[in-house]
Amino acid sequence: LAKTTQPISMDSYEGQEVNITCSHNNIATNDYITWYQQFPSQGPRFIIQGYKTKVTNEVASLFIPADRKSSTLSLPRVSLSDTAVYYCLVIMDSNYQLIWGAGTKLIIKP
């Protein structure tokens, strides 16, 4: 049974780099990994997506090892406004099944 697993919560401080790892042991060859951010009273918002190695955009980086059984979302120099819930998602290309992680509640302290 496909599953994505991520830590329930994390704390960090302003200016630090934060890494959140998601494990997806049953990922298949054509499945993509996507990360979303959710603030209270809002819908999840797309942050970054990747297939292998490393992807970087203006807000985050995504590191995916060669076996693709995990992925790490990296937020550089976080601020208080990065306090949110972060979700990992794997979409199974074979049957379109959406495998969401339970979300990681990230709290940034001053």
Next chain:
Amino acid sequence: DTAVSQTPKYLVTQMGNDKSIKCEQNLGHDTMYWYKQDSKKFLKIMFSYNNKELIINETVPNRFSPKSPDKAHLNLHINSLELGDSAVYFCASSQDLGAGNQPQHFGDGTRLSIL
């Protein structure tokens, strides 16, 4: 312009009633979704439609019936509401269901409270 809009934003009603939630997207996407998010923040996919055709139908009570009059709209009708239906319901859309690299765009949710 709001990309994915849901109405109403809040819905408070009595157990046993029937209610509908509407969703519209102006992104020209082919695929739309309904999710349920409980108090523990778990995101559970309920339904997915691609070009008005039902693609994903997870284990959801048949009291929940989605309807897609066109590919820009996906409404959710709920019959005989129960206490356990209290949650936040999110609508989302993506360009294509089959392409895993197409991000989903979410509405801001409908907060359903059953009294």
